[in-house]
Amino acid sequence: MEKIRHFNIPVFMPEMACPQSCIYCNQSVVTSVSSIPDSNHVQTIVEAHLKTIPRKTGTIIEIAFFGGNFTGISEDMQKAYLEVASRYKKNNMVDGIRISTRPDFIDAGSLDLLLKYGVTSIELGVQSMDDEVLKRSGRGYVTATVEKAAQLIRSYGFELGMQMMPGLPGDSEDASVATAHAIVRCGASTTRIYPLLVIKDTPLENMYKKGLYKPLTISQAVETTKKLLIIFLKAGVRVLKMGLHPAPDLINQKRLVAGPFHPCFAELVLTSYWADLFSKLTSEPNKQISMTVNPSDINHAIGYKAANKKELLKRFKKVTFKTDDALKKYHYHVDYSF
Ligand code: SF4
Structure with missing residues (x-):
């Protein structure tokens, strides 16, 4: 599209x-x-x-x-x-x-x-x-x-x-x-x-x-x-x-x-929006995760001053982000690995 x-x-x-x-x-x-x-x-x-x-x-x-x-x-x-x-x-x-x-x-x-x-x-x-x-x-x-x-x-x-x-x-x-x-x-x-x-x-x-x-x-x-x-x-x-x-x-x-x-008020709101989505993930400190989001969401998913990434790093061994045009805005896909 x-x-x-x-x-x-x-x-x-x-x-x-x-x-x-x-x-x-x-x-x-x-x-x-x-x-x-x-x-x-x-x-x-x-x-x-x-x-x-x-x-x-x-x-x-x-x-x-x-x-x-x-x-x-x-x-x-x-x-x-x-x-x-x-x-x-x-x-x-x-x-x-x-x-x-x-x-x-x-x-x-x-x-x-x-x-x-x-x-x-x-x-x-x-x-x-x-x-x-x-x-x-x-x-x-x-x-x-x-x-x-x-x-x-x-x-x-x-x-x-x-x-x-x-x-x-x-x-x-x-x-x-x-x-x-x-x-x-x-x-x-x-x-x-x-x-x-x-x-x-x-x-x-x-x-x-x-x-x-x-x-x-x-x-x-x-x-x-x-x-x-x-x-x-x-x-x-x-x-x-x-x-x-x-x-x-x-x-x-x-x-x-x-x-x-x-x-950066809008960034703060969107950072908080994504933080809520990620808070639903079960913590698995032994695993690494790869998050995929729509390109227009990448900055907000990572968060203002990388706040969301830092938070996820407290709960997972390693955290990476990548983009995919096929994913709808405000949606994400997560892959787990050891
Ligand atoms: S309508 Fe607009 S210009 Fe008029 S007093 Fe209200 S905010 Fe001010």
């Missing part, structure tokens, strides 16, 4: 005139309008990326308008951006156009426009499917809003993505698990899991400093995200990202106050 490779051409949209007050958001940063890309700049970004992406069978290239509430910007601006993107799609130079937005910025009018310009995927920043968590986070909508938006998006035939944010105020592991199940029920094809971080100059920072909010630890965030990953894997929902990767200036300028940030 041929392997499909996805390439996104990211065009970062700043949030503009956002009417909400999500408690984890630094409005002064996100409402800055100084860096709105104009449509010419979008073309420059796309051209630059296309030069680096091999256009061959088995590659899917998408232009992705990320980081903003796309359907919240003026219709004229949406059209200007989409004119550029749709030209590349019509000329078969890209396969799809993705946008991200808030669930309460979805209606038939906005979807008609996106459909007209050939948008293929819509990602909703859902964050939680618990009304109390949404309320305490200042998101400004309820779960019924999300369900309605998801249903409408799917009725138009768009691919639906839904992002979630474990660790919001009032959230718990059970509530995050329930959110993942709700995302599956809504018919999402993709998801992104961003455990909540405390950013400077936000209401959440004040809550944190007053002891009114306690962020997840890294190990709690890894454990919860692993449970969510398993739910999504079983349901066939593609997990596109785990863990937020703040822009370098966020870290350099010390905007990150607290929370489960790790530059």
Whole structure:
């Protein structure tokens, strides 16, 4: 079976005139309008990326308008951006156009426009499917809003993505698990899991400093995200990202106050996932084992900083890893020898 490779051409949209007050958001940063890309700049970004992406069978290239509430910007601006993107799609130079937005910025009018310009995927920043968590986070909508938006998006035939944010105020592991199940029920094809971080100059920072909010630890965030990953894997929902990767200036300028940030967060989750699989093997210190996995799993099976291999070496005489394309992702085969 041929392997499909996805390439996104990211065009970062700043949030503009956002009417909400999500408690984890630094409005002064996100409402800055100084860096709105104009449509010419979008073309420059796309051209630059296309030069680096091999256009061959088995590659899917998408232009992705990320980081903003796309359907919240003026219709004229949406059209200007989409004119550029749709030209590349019509000329078969890209396969799809993705946008991200808030669930309460979805209606038939906005979807008609996106459909007209050939948008293929819509990602909703859902964050939680618990009304109390949404309320305490200042998101400004309820779960019924999300369900309605998801249903409408799917009725138009768009691919639906839904992002979630474990660790919001009032959230718990059970509530995050329930959110993942709700995302599956809504018919999402993709998801992104961003455990909540405390950013400077936000209401959440004040809550944190007053002891009114306690962020997840890294190990709690890894454990919860692993449970969510398993739910999504079983349901066939593609997990596109785990863990937020703040822009370098966020870290350099010390905007990150607290929370489960790790530059290799996804690796930690996948290492833990594989550790659970290997924990089911019966220890046999006199034997050596050879583990075979899909090539895309090899690093995670061995583990972050070889954690899983080191653990297995405590239980077996010798441990080796090899790859086989024929093995399904997240599966392994083990051979024992003396
Ligand atoms: S996170 Fe919330 S407050 Fe911040 S820009 Fe997005 S919707 Fe607006």
